[in-house]
Amino acid sequence: MTGAATFPHEGHVPVLRLGGVLLVTLQGDLYDSTAEQLQQDIGATVADSAINGVVIDLSGVEVVDSFMGRVLSDVAAMTRLLAAQTVVAGMRPAVAITLVELGLTLPGLRTALNTEEALRLLGAEVSALPRAGRAHRESP
Amino acid sequence: MTHSTGSVSACLPIHSDLDLVRVRQHVRQMTAQLGFRLVEQTKLVTAASELARNALIHGGGGQMECTPVSSSGGVQGLRLVFSDQGPGIADLDQALSDGYTSGEGLGMGLGGARRLVHEFSIDSRRGVGTTVTVTSWTSRPPRPREAP
Numbered sequence: 342m343t344g345a346a347t348f349p350h351e352g353h354v355p356v357l358r359l360g361g362v363l364l365v366t367l368q369g370d371l372y373d374s375t376a377e378q379l380q381q382d383i384g385a386t387v388a389d390s391a392i393n394g395v396v397i398d399l400s401g402v403e404v405v406d407s408f409m410g411r412v413l414s415d416v417a418a419m420t421r422l423l424a425a426q427t428v429v430a431g432m433r434p435a436v437a438i439t440l441v442e443l444g445l446t447l448p449g450l451r452t453a454l455n456t457e458e459a460l461r462l463l464g465a466e467v468s469a470l471p472r473a474g475r476a477h478r479e480s481p
Numbered sequence: 482m483t484h485s486t487g488s489v490s491a492c493l494p495i496h497s498d499l500d501l502v503r504v505r506q507h508v509r510q511m512t513a514q515l516g517f518r519l520v521e522q523t524k525l526v527t528a529a530s531e532l533a534r535n536a537l538i539h540g541g542g543g544q545m546e547c548t549p550v551s552s553s554g555g556v557q558g559l560r561l562v563f564s565d566q567g568p569g570i571a572d573l574d575q576a577l578s579d580g581y582t583s584g585e586g587l588g589m590g591l592g593g594a595r596r597l598v599h600e601f602s603i604d605s606r607r608g609v610g611t612t613v614t615v616t617s618w619t620s621r622p623p624r625p626r627e628a629p
Binding site for chain 2: 370371372373374403404405406407408433434435436438439442443444445
């Protein structure tokens with residue numbers, strides 16, 4: 342069930358810029374400090390550039406606890422204040438069931454079933470976007 | 482539920498961010514081995530994450546004991562015991578209620594963790610520490626939810 346993708350990583354999560362959208366792909370198990378760093382990185386990038394949307398892809402995440410839930414909801418609130426929208430994409434069903442039972446329905450968080458839908462929600466030109474494999478990795 | 486208890490399979494320290502990751506991974510691995518369904522795995526791993534973080538943040542660190550158990554009916558389960566030697570919890574009812582938080586977080590940790598597991602007990606003494614014991618089973622006969 343768990344593979345190499347769950348190997349923990351500390352430091353920065355890669356943030357891709359695709360036109361006016363930031364694409365953040367979370368993989369595996371995050372350190373609390375990495376999640377907090379990510380929040381700051383997103384804030385700085387959104388404030389510094391012409392970003393109008395942030396997509397957080399959770400499809401590779403097996404567990405979202407209340408800490409991670411708070412980070413997601415804080416990112417959404419923060420980007421709203423910085424004139425950008427956040428969409429959380431690809432949450433696994435088991436994660437959604439667990440969050441509801443935990444009591445975290447995260448109102449105010451926009452969601453999409455996958456990254457493509459999320460980009461569409463944000464009005465991005467999906468067909469014009471480069472393929473994920475070719476997109477460059479931005480160093481923080 | 483009466484059950485036999487195996488020997489403690491692992492005792493993990495909880496003193497850092499990294500330990501929280503290790504706790505989640507260990508519980509994930511154990512639940513997968515014992516044959517928990519994916520949703521039940523995710524619930525127990527999430528509960529473990531909440532309780533380990535409580536021990537770290539409020540208890541100043543502690544440990545988790547992880548023990549496979551089996552019921553008299555032969556159902557497999559996993560028991561997790563989180564203990565710390567922190568200040569203890571002054572008002573347990575308050576700490577278990579949703580929205581109560583004494584620090585960072587959304588205040589869903591303890592009450593939320595209780596909802597994610599089949600059995601939950603907490604023992605907290607001022608100045609001595611807090612021990613939370615949770616158990617979940619790979620399957621369980623349908624029965625009415627306990628009164629809140």
